Amino acid sequence: MSxxxxxxxxxxxGAIAQxxxxxxxxxxxxxxxxxxxxxRDPARPRDLPPGATLxxxxxxxxxxxxxxxxxxxGRAAVAPWGRAALxxxxxxxxxxxxxxxxxxxxxxxxxxxxxxxxxxxxAHGALAGIDALxxxxxxxxxxxxxxxxxxxxxxxxxxxxxxxxxAGLAAPVTFWEGPAxxxxxxxxxxxxxxxxxxxxxxxxxxxxxxxxxxxAAARNAHRVTATGDFGTLTAAVExxxxxxxxxxxxxxALSLLRLIEMRAGPLVL
Numbered sequence: 315m316s317x318x319x320x321x322x323x324x325x326x327x328g329a330i331a332q333x334x335x336x337x338x339x340x341x342x343x344x345x346x347x348x349x350x351x352x353x354r355d356p357a358r359p360r361d362l363p364p365g366a367t368l369x370x371x372x373x374x375x376x377x378x379x380x381x382x383x384x385x386x387x388g389r390a391a392v393a394p395w396g397r398a399a400l401x402x403x404x405x406x407x408x409x410x411x412x413x414x415x416x417x418x419x420x421x422x423x424x425x426x427x428x429x430x431x432x433x434x435x436x437a438h439g440a441l442a443g444i445d446a447l448x449x450x451x452x453x454x455x456x457x458x459x460x461x462x463x464x465x466x467x468x469x470x471x472x473x474x475x476x477x478x479x480x481a482g483l484a485a486p487v488t489f490w491e492g493p494a495x496x497x498x499x500x501x502x503x504x505x506x507x508x509x510x511x512x513x514x515x516x517x518x519x520x521x522x523x524x525x526x527x528x529x530a531a532a533r534n535a536h537r538v539t540a541t542g543d544f545g546t547l548t549a550a551v552e553x554x555x556x557x558x559x560x561x562x563x564x565x566x567a568l569s570l571l572r573l574i575e576m577r578a579g580p581l582v583l
Contacts, residue, residue, distance in 0.1 A: 322578075326352065385406070400434075407574075462534075468560045473500055494512035553565045
């Protein structure tokens with residue numbers, strides 16, 4: 315395999331994976347190609363990227379010799395595909411970080427990565443300032459708070475429906491507050507990104523997450539505040555929802571695109 319050949323496998327073919335594939339096709343980075351796409355039901359016809367192999371399970375992954383496996387299929391896919399990717403000699407980039415609400419999973423994948431000489435790589439997702447938060451944590455953090463504000467429609471189909479009257483809201487309502495691991499476990503699609511701020515900073519049990527439904531909101535907003543020996547950090551972003559999935563943000567797909575291009579290219583920024 316030459317340096318200029320960088321095969322990537324996408325696990326999942328939902329809104330995020332399809333957006334990544336479309337953006338990669340537009341940008342056409344040299345040598346970077348989607349070698350495979352993994353789906354739950356390989357018998358159903360799909361319009362895949364040219365040259366991509368359809369995978370029904372992780373057992374066929376090694377035959378493609380990927381350099382990077384990117385998961386965007388939901389938290390149940392993280393463990394089997396992460397283990398298969400690292401065993402196959404690929405780095406593994408999971409998007410469904412809510413899976414790490416299971417405290418045993420990330421250490422397991424990290425141990426496998428160390429044994430294989432590979433890496434588990436986390437994108438910043440829909441957040442801003444994660445690089446600064448992770449750097450600040452090297453000196454010591456006192457508190458990290460992550461506020462997530464989305465339109466009521468984005469919380470539909472979740473426990474938010476039983477915690478507040480989503481359809482009847484006339485003003486913003488913070489319907490849940492607690493540690494990041496509990497937020498990710500209870501709201502895995504909407505608060506998936508809470509595990510990223512948690513892992514970058516104080517950890518899942520000591521990072522506070524507040525979930526808000528706002529009828530006036532048109533976008534998915536995140537605000538992370540941190541204090542520590544370094545000083546004070548505030549990072550806020552308002553994301554346009556993905557057209558095909560309002561629970562996810564455009565920046566989630568863009569962060570994975572950036573991660574893929576940096577792994578394949580000569581510059582890391």
